[in-house]
Amino acid sequence: AQKITQTQPGMFVQEKEAVTLDCTYDTSDPSYGLFWYKQPSSGEMIFLIYQGSYDQQNATEGRYSLNFQKARKSANLVISASQLGDSAMYFCAMRVPSNDYKLSFGAGTTVTVRA
């Protein structure tokens, strides 16, 4: 079985500061994919960044970077230079072959950016 854990229900961050969202995972599959999604109050789920289990380098996409620590089974999302538009719910998710490649989501973290 696979599991995604996000332990921070909500976070506040000051505009222009960086914020780290925690995500730990558990799987016995040697191959897996890790994803982060952003969901504003409007409802759309926006794909942010991907990290593969065999990727040697941490993924980066603009202001988003993924701090991948395979031995610790963690895949934390770092948002640099926070903007008001970053206020949203953020989900960590994982795909593994043994689960039919279905996307398993964590509980989510709500981020509120303060001006």
Add this chain to the structure above:
Amino acid sequence: DTEVTQTPKHLVMGMTNKKSLKCEQHMGHRAMYWYKQKAKKPPELMFVYSYEKLSINESVPSRFSPECPNSSLLNLHLHALQPEDSALYLCASSLQTRRTGALNQPQHFGDGTRLSIL
């Protein structure tokens, strides 16, 4: 604007009504998905279509009936829903599901349909 289009954006219906949710994508994706999402919870997978064939049904009640008329369209037919079915219904698509390389394929979501059952 998202590349996955869902209509309607909002839907209010009675428990005896029949309605349909629609989803369309033109990215050439061959896998399409329906999710149900309650407030402040992660999405829950309902159905997966792969190459226009139903490949996964997550034990969804028969009052929800999916349909994939072609590779770009996905419908969810609703009939005799219950108040607990009120939720955000999200459609998603991806390049593929179970083949090699599927692990790195993100799912692209639409804006969702907010469904309220009276």
